[in-house]
Amino acid sequence: MKKTFLVLIALLFMGVLWYLFVKPYDYIVTFKARTFPGAINQSLKIWGNSLKEAQLINQEDLTHLTYNLTFNDSTYLYQWNIIPLTDSTSKVEVYVKDIRHSLKNKIAIPFSNTDFEKRTIKTVKDFNEKLNEHIDKFRVKIIGEDELFATYCAYVTVKTTQFGKAQGMMYNYPLLNTILANNGIELNGRPFVEVTEWDRETDSIQFDFCYPIIKSDSLPQHPDLKYKQINSKKALKAIYNGNYITSDRAWYALLDYAAKNNQELEELPIEVFFNNPNMGGNELSWKAEIYMPIRTQNE
Known part of the structure; x- marks a missing residue:
């Protein structure tokens, strides 16, 4: 029993260390889109170009893009992963990290609804609304x-x-x-x-x-x-x-x-x-x- 308890404590400790210091993102937002990856990719770039605080820093391929978004004294790293589900639907995963305040966010997120979370959800929701508007305008x-x-x-x-x-x-x-x-x-x-x-x-x-x-x-x-x-x-x-x-x-x-x-x-x-x-x-x-x-x- 004591040995099992010690193993559990060790695993918990390692999990906390991974969460605070190794986990590459602070927050993740996911949603489904009624279109294929190419349309999402192009819509994301048009949306990003419309924001003065947004900068595309990397496009690994059609389905993996990374943006920097700057808000006041914070720079957020947005990693967009687009996953095709069917011919006409996709899943979008957005991994977000506050470059300067990552540790602070990771500590606060489990216990409160932080401004970082609110801004992240609002930003991704804004893109999703623009994407849906575009989807309705073509076939x-x-x-x-x-x-x-x-x-x-x-x-x-x-x-x-x-x-x-x-x-x-x-x-x-x-x-x-x-x-x-x-x-x-x-x-x-x-x-x-x-x-x-x-x-x-x-x-x-x-x-x-x-x-x-x-x-x-x-x-x-x-x-x-x-x-x-x-x-x-x-x-x-x-x-x-x-x-x-x-x-x-x-x-x-x-x-x-x-x-x-x-x-x-x-x-x-x-x-x-x-x-x-x-x-x-x-x-x-x-x-x-x-x-x-x-x-x-x-x-």
């Missing part, structure tokens, strides 16, 4: 394997961020539209974007904003205007409904689908747009077809 439906169209096109090349994609299209729309219309070039389909570079760590992209046209021997020349052939190939396809600013949410949905079905993709999406955003209307009625080419064995 992604995976169609599956399809054939990417073939076409000849006129295009301009744009370098920007994923979030700046729509603005880059709007900026170059007058150039494409005016030059082609003034020279009587016959269009042959809907405008589309072909992403040629995608840095998923910095969310930066390079893309060609394309107008499908009928190829002719007298195409207009302009220093920013180029022409190329898009060849048909196998691709995964999704339908996106929502504002085209966030159509990249479908990119992540296609990557998730490919991973679950053991398919290798080129990870350079093509987006075909069915609506003119300048006409307004309900954004959920805007439609885009999103293709992610399937990598062939010889690539």
Whole structure:
């Protein structure tokens, strides 16, 4: 009996030491989200960029991000872990540590509802509310394997961020539209974007904003205007409904689908747009077809 008691005391003592001095966080908040990890990742970055006190200090991968948040004399370390549950749900774990007052928080938390806890819950709740607002503004439906169209096109090349994609299209729309219309070039389909570079760590992209046209021997020349052939190939396809600013949410949905079905993709999406955003209307009625080419064995 005495030996058992001593073992229990030793285990309790070791547990207290681990809790106070080894445990890497002071508090954890968890919640479920009605979307896939890529949408949460991008929403978290937009939310973080909107806070002057927030700074992204590390992105280990799509599902592990670390932020510093500064409040008065305290710097909080927020480690966000995003865990996919189903095709349309995820679990988010937020591990929070007060860099300067960690020991104080660990001692106080079991015995009182501290200001640190209240601020942490409020901060995570604020993000969750913003995330739910965003989730209600778009839809992604995976169609599956399809054939990417073939076409000849006129295009301009744009370098920007994923979030700046729509603005880059709007900026170059007058150039494409005016030059082609003034020279009587016959269009042959809907405008589309072909992403040629995608840095998923910095969310930066390079893309060609394309107008499908009928190829002719007298195409207009302009220093920013180029022409190329898009060849048909196998691709995964999704339908996106929502504002085209966030159509990249479908990119992540296609990557998730490919991973679950053991398919290798080129990870350079093509987006075909069915609506003119300048006409307004309900954004959920805007439609885009999103293709992610399937990598062939010889690539």
